[in-house]
Amino acid sequence: MIDYKEAGLNAADLKEMYRTMLLARKLDERMWLLNRAGKLPFVISCQGQEATQVGAGYALNKEMDVISPYYRDLALVTHFGMTPQETMLSAFAKRGDISSGGKQMPSHFSKKEANILTQGSCVATQLLHAVGASYKFKMDNEERVAVTTLGEGSSNQGDFHEGLNFVGVHNLPFICIIENNKYAISVPVDLQYGAEKLSDRAIGYGMHGDHIDGNDPIAVYKAVKEARQRAISGEGGTLIEAMSTRLTAHSSDDDDSYREKKNREDCLVKFREYLESYDIAEESWFESMEQELKSEINDATKHAEQAPYPDPAETLTNVYEEVNNG
Ligand SMILES: Cc1ncc(C[n+]2csc(CCOP(=O)(O)OP(=O)(O)O)c2C)c(N)n1
Ligand SMILES: [Mg+2]
Secondary structure: OOOOOOOOOOHHHHHHHHHHHHHHHHHHHHHHHHHHOOOOOOOOOOOOOHHHHHHHHHHOOOOOOEEEOOOOOHHHHHHHOOOHHHHHHHHOOOOOOOOOOOOOOOOOOOEHHHOEOOOOOOOOHHHHHHHHHHHHHHHOOOOOOEEEEEEOOHHHOHHHHHHHHHHHHHOOOEEEEEEEOOEEOOEEHHHOOOOOOHHHHHHHHOOEEEEEEOOOHHHHHHHHHHHHHHHHOOOOOEEEEEEOOOOOOOOOOOOOOOOOOOOOOOHHHHHHHHHHHOOOOOHHHHHHHHHHHHHHHHHHHHHHHHOOOOOHHHOOEOOEOOOOOO
16 A cells, blocks of 8 residues: 555544545445345445545545545445435435435435536446536536546446546546446456556557546545546546455355455455554554444434335425426
């Protein structure tokens, strides 16, 4: 892992980053338990990708920048302002779900006041939404950046090429982060693309490309911070490939016996070891953090479990602008 001082971070920053990573991990683990207990219909995990997501989020300006995330980005959206209660309301498909009133699939994050754009289920379409936002920022001369994330499998969709080509042509303030966890459901990378590095595609779009260790939140922070600086200085977009790890099956409906379970690097364990090696935090801090987050997640779960489901009469609300009942 790279040196935090060289990246411009201090001990308090690292502790805050660790806290958000741990919160996302614990929320995710709780949702799996609730799924296996028959209480949640579906879970798709951020586990193993928290370092990429929090490192990236920490380098952005939450008040100014816009993110267009994908379904694994629980840690990124948590950093941007999605609360555990909002996450649980969505997971339980309750009426108070901020993204859709309990009608959208879980992990289709959106929160207008936190600059999190809404998304559809077709992978890579979120990239186009971010490109549109960055075009607007450029037209209006705003010092803002639009950021999107997606899996390496999704980077083979036509939307990816069309979107990045547009960014290159118009030199837009845009960052695309590929969270390369080496699988697209059961399909390994050697059956997904022939390139050595996906970040090499950047040259074809006339933009900067970076290939980084996505298990190192500091390396991700540094790469995204630099990308943001280039974007607001009029130097255009950046394509970042963060090499990451998917610690769970693709989703709660996937049997991942197609892959080896040993030797998976866990970014949270690695970051904890890093904090301990620099004497930034000790055992008692980690323990109190676990307790604090556990009680926050207990409260969020209880609240969401007891909350009402949407009224069937609201089925078409926000689906059509106006419903003709005649
Ligand atoms: C256009 C489209 N094709 C197929 C799917 C079904 N699907 C959902 S997730 C997924 C795998 C995506 O893999 P990757 O982009 O590597 O992301 P990861 O899940 O590994 O983070 C697929 C094929 C979809 N949602 N949209
Ligand atoms: Mg993948």
